[in-house]
Amino acid sequence: MPIADEPKILVESRIVDAISAARDQLIEMSRSLIQAPSPNPPGDVTEAAEAAEALLRTIPGVTIQRIETAPGIVNLIGRLPSGRPGRRLVFNGHLDTFPIGENLGWTVSPLDGVVKDSKLFGRGVSDMKGGIAASLLATQILAAHRDAWRGEIVVTLAGDEETMGKLGSYHLLEHFPEAGGDAMISGDVGSPMVVRFGEKGLLWVEVEAEGSPAHGAHVHKGVNAIDRLRHALDVLKQLETWIPDEPPELVAAIEAAKLISEPLSGAGEAETLRRLTVNIGVIEGGVSPNLVPTRAIAKADIRLPVGLRIADVEAHLTAEMAKLNGVKLRIIQRYEPNFTSPSHEIVQAVANAAEQILNRKPATNMRVGASDARVYRMFGVPSVVFGPTPYNMGGPDEYVELDELLQVAKVHALAALRFLSA
Structure with missing residues (x-):
């Protein structure tokens, strides 16, 4: 039978199983982004944008726009239509990272994407190249199950976030209507146990x-x-x-x-x-x-x-x-401070998906630090942040746990599926 006619629980199970089977692929996607340095300052994300664009091109049916807002500041918009009218769900991420900090005392190469002890190391892996890879894998799996949802998935990758500049997500939302949507999920740093819905x-x-x-x-x-x-x-x-x-x-x-x-x-x-x-x-x-x-x-x-x-x-x-x-x-x-109501559909979709994947009810809370979710809210897009725990972010031996990275990809996929099939 067509996927659209299958019971919802079976479709969700197939998507979660597909992401589990793609664990090695998720690691390699993250490594390819880590190996493309994009420290800010100075802010040149050209290599990272090229790596991300290559990953986007592996998703069947995606169209890609490349927007360079200043020398080296490259932004990407990837669009995946379902072929049927519906809502638009955005996965947003930023390509720039903290400075590499080669002299900080790394015990592994900061740009190799070393896998050790069920952890993935590298500058920017938590903030937020691992989260981007999780969103991209979720999009790829959903592309293979297009009959199960309606509307459009959009991936926006910004080249200017770490210094809170306006040449990344702000520029995209100001000038490209397709960068916005009915809701947004960001894989920026946090914890799989906390769904973040607002910022000071x-x-x-x-x-x-x-x-x-x-x-x-x-x-x-x-x-x-x-x-x-x-x-x-x-x-x-x-x-x-x-x-x-x-x-x-x-x-x-x-x-x-x-x-x-x-x-x-x-x-x-x-x-x-x-x-x-x-x-x-x-x-x-x-x-x-x-x-x-x-x-x-x-x-x-x-x-x-x-x-x-x-x-x-x-x-x-x-x-x-x-x-x-x-x-x-x-x-x-x-x-200004802003937030999406914790009772909003997208917040609840992410929280419920997280509870299913983690077998434990997560918290829903505000976020102490800044992210581009605040920018999306400025433009009227309900937004949440759900990403891996940042270990040693900005310091030596930055890493994420591989199990958490896989959990983030599963939650992104489930939440998007439920939001677009509602």
Whole structure:
């Protein structure tokens, strides 16, 4: 009988079995991406894009667009139609990685894709070339079962994510309608035990203070720029007392996820997700202990929970800094917090698929760090992140567990199938 007439459970079983049988293929797909370096900075992902395009071309029926938004910043859109009208499900990933860090003390080659002790090693394997490979394998298997779903699967691979630039997913969504869809699944880092449905907002600021010179023994003759900067930094840290107006469903989800999510992501994650945080990451100023500094500068990373607005924080900082002599505020980067309702169909599809594959109910939670899911939500696309656990991400011997990588591919395939056959 045609696949479309088979009981749903049989179709799903065939798809899961096909992914299990493709374990070695999934490893080789991931290795081919690892072996194509794409560190950002500097941000040239040409080799990785070529490797990804070669993998896309092995999927029957896929059409591919290659969009280069700046020298070396290459984005790909792969489209797989079912041949019948329906919804569009997007698998999104980013091709750029952290710098390779050859001198960090790797015990294996960072670009070989070494398999050892049921782990796959390599720069970017967790963030997020393994997740991309999982999405591509899911797409390939679904292409062989096209009668079981309707609509279209789209794979978008961005060349500009690690530095939160706008030449990757943002550019695709702004200029290419086919890069968007009815829902999006990202294989970015996380854990198979946590379905991530939202992210905090971000405000990066630079504060500069000016003073006047004098000898350190004659402070009455000068103005200390570092003293002025200290007062400005107090203004920043006072933001941490702000209380967000949190949606009840968000509070409930974060608290319910705590027992599963915190052992994986660190004690205190729930509190961090629900409050404004200020990290003063850079301070520079002065040239000698016996000279009054004439210039001092600091840069801070402010993360906003859902329930606070960037515009309110920015207006407050602008007004407060204007009261301080010799202090200037500059906004470096900004975006609002956003989330997809944990009760949304795509969130539930991923969570239910994960429960089936893992034989354990996963948590659904917000995400502390940024991903391109926030960009998709900005453009009105409900989005979730479901990827492998990142071990040593950004450090030496970055790796993922092979069992988790296979689980991610299965969950991506099942969730997409259910969303497109609903």
